[in-house]
Amino acid sequence: MPPAICIMRVVCFCLAACLLGSMFGLANVAWGAERLRVMIETDAPGGDPDDEGSLVRFFLYLNEWDVEGIFCTRRADQSRNQEDGQQCLLRFIDAYAAAWPKLRQHAPGYPSPEKLRSITYAAFRGTTARDALIAAVDREDPRRIWYVNWGTNDGNLTAMRQALDHVKATRTEQAYRHFADRLCFSRDADRTYHVTEHIPYLHQWVDTRNPDRWYHRFAPLTAKAGGFDLTRDVKTGHGRLGSYYTIPKEGDTPGFMFLIPNGLSDVSHPDWGSWAGRFVPRTDRFRREGFFWSDARDQWNGQSNRDNTLRRWAVHLQNDFKARLDWCVADYAHANHPPVPMLNGSAGPSPVEIIAAPGEAVMLSSQGSSDPDQQGLSCEWIYYPEPGDYQGDVSIQGARSPEAVVTLPGDADGKRVHVLLVLTDNGEPALTRYRRAVIYCRR
Ligand SMILES: [Ca+2]
Ligand SMILES: [Ca+2]
Known part of the structure; x- marks a missing residue:
């Protein structure tokens, strides 16, 4: 499938997932909607x-x-x-x-x-x-x-x-x-x-x-x-x-x-x-x-x-602590601030829910991600099997690129696959934010 069509399909599926979220147990996602x-x-x-x-x-x-x-x-x-x-x-x-x-x-x-x-x-x-x-x-x-x-x-x-x-x-x-x-x-x-x-x-x-x-x-x-x-x-x-x-x-x-x-x-x-x-x-x-x-x-x-x-997250969370300690004494220009990831055009920390068929290639894009300090950004896409219910391997092409393609396994029908976007700036200390794609495999 050409990438453009795939992106459109993902966007459509995102909308469908929002509408149908409760059917799949994906409703009540708190992040982004409200402060705790x-x-x-x-x-x-x-x-x-x-x-x-x-x-x-x-x-x-x-x-x-x-x-x-x-x-x-x-x-x-x-x-x-x-x-x-x-x-x-x-x-x-x-x-x-x-x-x-x-x-x-x-x-x-x-x-x-x-x-x-x-x-x-x-x-x-x-x-x-x-x-x-x-x-x-x-x-x-x-x-x-x-x-x-x-x-x-x-x-x-x-x-x-x-x-x-x-x-x-x-x-x-x-x-x-x-x-x-x-x-x-x-x-x-x-x-x-x-x-x-x-x-x-x-x-x-x-x-x-x-x-x-x-x-x-x-x-x-x-x-x-x-x-x-x-x-x-x-x-x-x-x-x-x-x-x-x-x-x-x-x-x-x-x-x-x-x-x-x-x-x-x-x-x-x-x-x-x-x-x-x-x-x-x-x-x-x-x-x-x-x-x-x-x-x-x-x-x-x-x-x-x-x-x-x-x-697996220890360096990220300690760097974040370190930067906030800098905030206590430094002006804005002399401290680092975390990057702001976008996932498939969606902002905010909430997961992006995608529905796609087993065997399908799903494009994930970090386009639109930014850093308030205008620093360079590195992307990593991680397949995180434990939170999902498909435990086999999932291949990611472009795992260190701004855009990645996740190929869903043919035997993943009815399963959810979690893929994380890990976005890190090149400031001092380097700061990281994440986005999560929850891909629901369905024929
Ligand atoms: Ca105590
Ligand atoms: Ca920064």
Whole structure:
């Protein structure tokens, strides 16, 4: 088929896929359509100072979401440095305030320090945190809230549990279940002061901790990726916020990394892969539709293991962190900004859905992709079998060209094939964004 006809066919199929998406389970794709509502709960400044590393990274991505709550669980007598959790967070917000004028030059959407102060709550004292969470869930907004728990201090109830307990005690069973269904939860809930008894009613749950302590793998897999150097790239020369970074562990970081709309992640599909790794449906007692945990494996560089689900993106995510630390202190002209990929004429981070017949050649094009710094761009097209349901080989011609041709196997009828566009600029550090083609093979 001549390329022009093939492109037209792909465009037509894209439109058809949009119309028919729900038939194929491809509806409800969240990216591009809306900013996520996000809340975090942190046990900073605990005996383990790793939350303070995660906080540095989290603050640098605040432009990506509508953050509506920061809940602190440590009392002063439970902290390692005599400040309670709220005081710790206010200290971080002061450091963010110093960087805010610069950050705003680099990307829209960074909330004001005043806004952040107004949504930072002490969950260990009174009912203000609980009530704020309830009010946010009750607010008229079609979007659900992602509640990312970075650990709740022993003996203190998580704010989410306080809210759910209260709603359960004061509303009808139906109203309680509706309330719980407005929440998506990230990280673990194993212990009783977490939300185990409410878990069955939550809309979605991505456990970035279990099984086998996946959260302990973040630092070993990323800390030195691409020559990353904590002292040089974070703790010195990048302002007060970077200087607050503690230890390279960031066990809670995966809890929000998969929420970053970089074209790779899709919150509706944690099993598609992200900067937190890839997640699969649970197989334990919490097995239920919409519940995932960290038990995926990727075949990559000749090996199949769980680390690959994160390791394959480690350089990209650390370079992105590095650039954002530069944003804290540099003017726009003296820092790098990520490229903006286009896939088959479509902008935004959402996947492009294509329907094509088995045996057909599908053209994928990055034409129209750009870089805000006018840097050169390199394209890579990756067949990513694990998120799809066709496990055999798929050939890609032009895998390092701006346009590629994917030949669908003859025996892929009824299967979905995932192909990623990985677009990297040649700035310093080199930055990467992605687009995903989900090709549904159908005769
Ligand atoms: Ca923690
Ligand atoms: Ca750039």
